[in-house]
Amino acid sequence: MTSIVTTKDTVGAATITEGEHGILRRAAVGAYDFEFGGHLPQVELAYETWGTLNADGGNAVLVMHALTGDAHVSQGDSQTAGWWEDFVGPGLTVDTEKYFVVAANMVGGCNGSTGPSSLDESGTPWGSRFPFVTIKDSVRLEQRLAQQLGIDRWHAVIGGSMGGARALEYAVQFPDEVANLVVMASTGQSSAEQIALAQVQTQAIRLDPHFAGGDYYLNQARPDAGLGLARRLAHISYRSEAELETRFGRRAQDGEVPDGRFHGARGRYQVESYLDHQANKLVNRFDANSYLVLTEALMSHDVARGHESYEAALTRLAPVNVVVAAVSTDRLYFPEQSERLAAALVRSKPVHYIQSPIGHDGFLTDAKQLDPVLRTLVFDD
Numbered sequence: 001m002t003s004i005v006t007t008k009d010t011v012g013a014a015t016i017t018e019g020e021h022g023i024l025r026r027a028a029v030g031a032y033d034f035e036f037g038g039h040l041p042q043v044e045l046a047y048e049t050w051g052t053l054n055a056d057g058g059n060a061v062l063v064m065h066a067l068t069g070d071a072h073v074s075q076g077d078s079q080t081a082g083w084w085e086d087f088v089g090p091g092l093t094v095d096t097e098k099y100f101v102v103a104a105n106m107v108g109g110c111n112g113s114t115g116p117s118s119l120d121e122s123g124t125p126w127g128s129r130f131p132f133v134t135i136k137d138s139v140r141l142e143q144r145l146a147q148q149l150g151i152d153r154w155h156a157v158i159g160g161s162m163g164g165a166r167a168l169e170y171a172v173q174f175p176d177e178v179a180n181l182v183v184m185a186s187t188g189q190s191s192a193e194q195i196a197l198a199q200v201q202t203q204a205i206r207l208d209p210h211f212a213g214g215d216y217y218l219n220q221a222r223p224d225a226g227l228g229l230a231r232r233l234a235h236i237s238y239r240s241e242a243e244l245e246t247r248f249g250r251r252a253q254d255g256e257v258p259d260g261r262f263h264g265a266r267g268r269y270q271v272e273s274y275l276d277h278q279a280n281k282l283v284n285r286f287d288a289n290s291y292l293v294l295t296e297a298l299m300s301h302d303v304a305r306g307h308e309s310y311e312a313a314l315t316r317l318a319p320v321n322v323v324v325a326a327v328s329t330d331r332l333y334f335p336e337q338s339e340r341l342a343a344a345l346v347r348s349k350p351v352h353y354i355q356s357p358i359g360h361d362g363f364l365t366d367a368k369q370l371d372p373v374l375r376t377l378v379f380d381d
């Protein structure tokens with residue numbers, strides 16, 4: 001989990017500090033009543049910024065992270081690379097020399113924003129008492145951050161996967177506050193299969209004996225096994241079958257014998273070792289309760305909720321220039337979902353494709369393929 005650079009004392013109105021690009025700060029955005037019940041007396045959002053806000057405030061870009069992402073999109077003045085390092089930065093597609101870029105850790109997360117591991121007023125972790133969060137809750141709170149930063153209208157709101165869901169929902173809820181919207185590898189409504197895959201992941205965590213109903217923070221053991229299992233399943237869905245076959249095939253991990261017993265133990269195929277590695281990496285950087293909260297937020301994702309229909313919700317995007325993009329081999333957010341979204345827009349749009357053999361994660365590894373399209377359609381100044 002990311003450490004916070006600012007201290008509790010500095011939490012308050014959001015600030016823009018020159019020369020501190022890519023450094024985590026926190027803003028208190030107030031008490032909040034969640035869509036499906038539950039209340040937090042104070043929500044803090046951790047956020048980072050890059051670049052300089054113009055006098056007219058017209059060059060602000062909001063970047064939304066995916067499920068296990070965070071506010072650290074680009075290195076800036078920090079010591080660590082961001083998760084969209086080749087897409088957001090000086091001279092890049094989202095050019096931090098021209099645009100003022102903002103990214104916030106989503107409420108419920110574990111990278112600086114208020115989440116289940118945060119302490120309540122009595123100093124106890126929220127744990128199982130943390131409210132059910134929706135994507136709509138996420139964007140309502142992020143819009144409060146925009147107000148604190150003095151941003152009345154974003155030049156662009158952009159995201160992939162759950163970040164795409166958040167970007168889309170932001171524009172549906174606040175269409176007059178978004179000039180351009182970029183939705184990558186995402187959807188307007190989580191599908192039955194996406195909900196099903198997510199349910200297996202949440203069950204893996206809940207069935208871990210160390211989950212303790214979500215109140216494990218003061219215990220010695222944490223539900224690492226369940227979180228690791230959830231990540232294994234998720235990661236398979238992030239990569240294509242063809243990539244896994246080409247990259248790993250049936251090869252054994254170096255020094256291991258996967259078929260049969262060898263000195264009493266079964267070894268692993270390379271692909272198993274790869275999944276173990278991905279699981280361990282996530283367990284070391286993420287909180288299981290946050291994984292649950294954010295996964296369930298994504299399960300709840302449905303821009304139509306609160307509107308007469310899916311199409312009616314999307315008519316709200318009439319004033320917004322919408323760009324929809326998909327990864328050609330995505331088997332989690334199928335290109336067909338992006339096609340459906342683009343076709344349902346008031347002014348239907350073509351879907352722009354990232355051609356990548358790896359599947360869903362192509363929105364992270366190959367986003368720069370969208371550079372010509374986005375420079376023409378969104379960042380044309």
Ligand SMILES: CC(=O)SCCNC(=O)CCNC(=O)[C@H](O)C(C)(C)COP(=O)(O)OP(=O)(O)OC[C@H]1O[C@@H](n2cnc3c(N)ncnc32)[C@H](O)[C@@H]1OP(=O)(O)O
Pocket residue numbers: 065066067068069070083163238253270271273274275277278281361364365
């Ligand atoms: C907005 C957001 O989504 S932010 C969150 C993004 N980041 C993450 O999700 C972190 C988890 N990682 C990923 O999702 C992906 O790895 C990506 C998309 C970030 C990067 O994809 P790629 O560059 O294609 O990385 P890839 O999936 O090949 O993983 C490489 C890792 O697997 C390891 N690996 C490869 N083969 C094996 C093997 N046989 N056994 C063990 N480990 C292996 C590599 O050593 C490398 O390790 P490292 O990441 O610790 O350096």
Ligand SMILES: N[C@@H](CCO)C(=O)O
Pocket residue numbers: 066067068069160161162238361
């Ligand atoms: N690697 C991404 C995939 C989900 O879109 C994440 O963990 O957030």
